[in-house]
Amino acid sequence: MIALLLLAAGLLLGLALGLALPRLRSRPPRATRPTTTRQILLPFTGTTLSRRALEAAMRLARVEDATLMPAFLATVPLHQSLESPLPKQCEIGMPLLEAIEQRAAAQHIPVDARVQRGRSYRHALSRLLEHERFDRVIISAADDPRTGLSGDDLLWLLDNANAEVLILRPAPQDTRTVSSNGVRGHF
């Protein structure tokens, strides 16, 4: 009887270990970001983003083992509260964030996206820089000047960002962009 009980207990223990050990060995690490990881901010405003800027950001993120932080900047009209929902602007920004994230994920680059509101794009950017630490900021001067960050905004960024700022000005003929149309599958 005792032998039978011992045998049953052994079998149970074996089963438990058999279930647990292989998993413990092969358990994939959670896709988290240690606090010391370098962070590369890639702010954008329009419906498209210069592909050159994204490629540069991804290249740096890969080399530096950094997290890419694409940030959609949205503006809130003065007659609305600064914390108002902005679904119309999000219709533009969210698919583009998805496209960026998919491109980065395909290259195994960790992504941690952000959205920030402000009275102007510069205000949104300043709020972002105020609350988070970034090691680099990569910005495309070729972004649509009618809707994106102006030359003054870029100068402001150089003066105020507590990070290395990389402003890319692609050749005029380099019109390649990343847009929401690059999203794989329906989003």
Next chain:
Amino acid sequence: MVPDRGHYKIFLGMAAGVGKTYRMLQEGHAELENGRDVALGLLESHGRAETAALAEGLELVPRRRVAYRHQQLEEMDLPGILRRAPEVCLIDELAHTNAPGVEHEKRYEDIETILAAGIHVISTVNVQHLESLNDRVAELTGVTVRETIPDQVLGTADEIVLIDVSPEALLDRLRAGKVYPAARIDAALNNFFRIENLSALREVALRQVAEEVEAKRIVTELVGTRNELLAESAPQAVGERLMALVEPYPGAQRLVRRAWRSAQRLGSQLDVLWIQRPGRRLTAEQESSLAALRTLTSVLGINLLVEESDMLADTVARVATERGTTYILLGRSREPSGLARLRTPLPQQLMRRLPGVDVRIVADRALRHEPTP
């Protein structure tokens, strides 16, 4: 007195030659037979004999000549149409860019003026001219279309009719010389008119119309007028309410974005739910992710609910019941380890506790394998 805006109908096609202009002319004849005053504001027959033959019997407003850089260009005569003031005006190829010096840069803007004068307009356009699809079409076909129109132009139409033929049928029409003259057929077959291009464009066109129809169906059923059609917040479709289950880590934002997009498509409300384990302190990284989630949900205008509980499935079921949730979205969970493998996975637990509620596991699209050709 300001006249009521005219009715705007657009025939949308995947490519040249599907029969948009032909269908527009047929519609013109039908209107004429019904006793309405119809004029042909602009016809681009591209030398197609069938099209030219069908235009017979419809009054044509002659084009006007516009001088540009020592050339005489022919453009639609907007003042002439407004003077003629028919009840119904047929205007081909709304994406056309006008010669400099006329009233508007683009023909769709001319059409807006005509509609504002109370004239009904029937027009045509190909899907590759839509601004938001331009990059995608270029990527699919290798052809960049220069003449684009804002997507909102389709949004202002009262009716959009997709003229659809199978890619095979269109290629047969092309080979038979019904689309381009004989000299251009080979080049067309070798470039734009390839079966894979046409299939992709057809899919794009079908999706576009489906989305337009869906957006309008939701709004017209509950609101009614055209101006209100464009109202910022579309009313909810009856009955659907979504809930996304999140944890504070960077990947959760993707889940929220996907859930938000799905909610938009369904015209539904969305709640985002995070169930916090009691007594567990968040790491700095989780705090940062939670702050980002709060901002994201606030910008999107959705509710972030935080519940404290150890009983995950029970709490989700309770909140879902309270909120009237019909659709739950969750990310792919980590592989369970040890004895946790014996536990029923969360999606199954939810399906058991919430009969009649859809449960969707949101995948990472970037990891999807491309289908092999």
